[in-house]
Amino acid sequence: MPHALPLVAASAIGAHLTVEQDQGAVIQRSVLPGGVRVLTEHIPGMRSATLGAWIGVGSRDETPEHAGSTHFLEHLLFKGTARRSALDIAEAFDRVGGESNALTGKEYTCYYARTIDTDLPLAIDVILDMVTSARLDEADFDMERGVILEELAMAEDDPGDVAHERFTEAVLAGHPLGRPIGGTPDIIRSVSRDAVEEHYRQHYGPQTLIVTAAGNVHHETVCAMVADALTAGGWDLTGETAPVARRDALAPVDAGLTPQVRITRDLEQAHVMLGTRGFRATDERRSTLSVFNAILGGGMSSRLFQEIREKRGLTYAVYSFGAPNAETGIWGMYAACNPRVADEVEGLLAVELERMAQGVTAEELEKAKGQIAGTTVLRLEDSYSRMSRLGKSELVFGELWSIAEALDQVRSVTADAVVGLAAELASRDRSSVRVGPAVA
Template sequence: MPHPLPLVASTSPDAHLILEQDHGAVIRRTILPGGVRVFSQHIPGMRSATIGAWIGVGSRDEGPEHAGSTHFLEHLLFKGTATRTALDIAESFDRVGGESNAATAKEYTCYYARVIDVDLHMATSVILDMVTSATLRDDEFELERGVILEELAMADDDPADVAHERFSEAVHGGHPVGRPIGGTPAIIKAVTREAVWEHYRQHYVPEGLVITAAGGVDHDELCGWVLEALDAGGWALDPAAVPLARRDQFAPVVATSTPRVDVARDIEQSHIVIGCEGLRAADPRRNTMGVLSTILGAGMSSRLFQEVREKRGLAYAVYSFAQPLAEVGQFGMYAACGTSKADEVAGLLMAELERMAYDVTPGELERAKGQIAGGTVLRLEDSYSRMSRLGKAELAFGELWSIGEALDQVHAVTGDGVAALAAELAARPRVEVRVGPAT
């Protein structure tokens, strides 16, 4: 059975939760004053620890006047606080052999650090100082504007990145989830420091903060350190406050997809992405989608790899992918090939998806399940992956499955279920993006 993580007031008996999962790994949840959610997973014998500070706000949440602010903040929070310079922050982790970073996504932002367990107090203090007390100085803002523009230029030089970005825009039409996470050069050049500051003050609040930590972590100590850091940052923690609600997974999605997008580039290959709208994150068929995508385009034994690369030698890179979001998602297939072969390759991609609607063999099904099971366990062998899993479970699902329970769901997927989903995807309005030489 799932273990729900409901949004409740900190005064509720359900504000504290203790679960034992996966061979002695203990998961605890506490809702602190202010509505701050703290989750930890103690893993016996692990000497590393990773802490993450999550804000459930991503690129899709920006208003027109704040466009580009989410990605800008990912950079700027490392540039200094009232008590630490950018060098102080960097040296804090370098001197203990740790690492720190951040990730901006369409629906969340996470600032994290991975250290040995004895340095987790320091990591908590530094990360939460960044979250609560960033100064966003004018000079640093302008310097970082240039850095972000270089980052976007680097991505624009990668035709595969361009193809995926244009595909997301085309699938989701005018919906905010179709926006580029990093913004565009025009957006980054136009956004003001005042707009980013306003975005920061609006969304970086106790009710929206989720702290997750995994590895060699003591939950009670962690909660004390979080309260200490938030108090040092000057955050007022109202005992009656409750966490912000999760996104509405059933909100209507109004968007008009674009069937075909061609981007002319003076390069050697055509980069093709073909697909359609996928499944939302909480769709009960998400495990079926995982098995489908694995059979179709994950690994050297997948249908796309075998048919397009091994049997015909038409491409070096070919795969399928699925990206679930709160109320909508995307599914697609990618290949890079010679421009003269682009039509043939595009046809093969769709043909393999359509074939899955009536031809899923027991051998393929079991191989895909084994691939997913092994990959899932191996990915969770480090404290960062465990920390990340906790944050995504809280922000997206409100329930956390043990690894064993998650694998049981994968093994419960049937061939008929995969075939039915393949037929549904193949029948949905199709989007095709090509980046390469003009033809």
């Protein structure tokens, strides 16, 4: 049986690990001089390749003077380098039918590209040129400020997005994890180019960089191309510096919890959220949480869907979710409904959570496990998902389970474990968030 890749066991320069995975896939990990980590997964029979350049810095890491810089950099790195204009970067991937993009999280930033396997050298060259040699021109900065403000305005026009943002702020009140990833309009208007450049120079370097590639890729070749691209970008890879350590999963969480938030909007629906503090990403109960969410609000046969939508017709969208971070997380339930029944819907959300603490059936348990197994396997059928799994495992977990091991973890979850987790969540203080019209 394939085994987990113990990423935490190798952090020294030159360290190398190789582990066979499911269906003949092979994952390898090396630490290059300077502390750059490279992880690859060779997947037999796949003709695509996805490359990711991960920086273990997210919105939570911003100092007050650098607020908004992480998301700003996600935009600015596509605006050009010493060797390429913004158009050059865009055309590089358009010419080969590839795609490139980036994402900013609360704890990391990732720049990635997906191409056919023969164009992986192009992807490595362009993406790492962006990471090492971003121009950060004043004119580009001023123009992109307007683009980001439009992006924030678009999110503000989506009441579901607003509800989720306010819910996160409420559950992690006063904590950096509670801040919006993209910043606020006031922050984006006030942050200076010098502050964003300082954030870039401070956090983008060999020690913080993780390069992951999945698909028809060959580890030694990828390592050599990565080293060449980083050296061409001016990074010093001659040192014996180890990679930065992973975040402390046991760090204390200094955050409050706001019991109630009401945002008045002239809308047809009320967007209702109810939830509490969740669990850290490395919590040993993460497989139990997956099963719990599948039973409670993970599909059309879940308790929330059946009780609130199918039996009562009170909502179209209803679900539960968990969002983990290094030392804590959030957990919640969401429903959109007629404002006149918002109180009733919120009450039903609470009732179904409390009912979970009273027991689950064997049929529910097996159905949830089957659902998770299917979605897990299907989600990993493309090179992007495999690339992303490598990056998140390196950043967060310190090990990478094979798919078979991950499914075994889910299959081992018991009804008692699900009920115990439900009881713990049900006993915690909750936040209630609504976005919608005021009802007399």
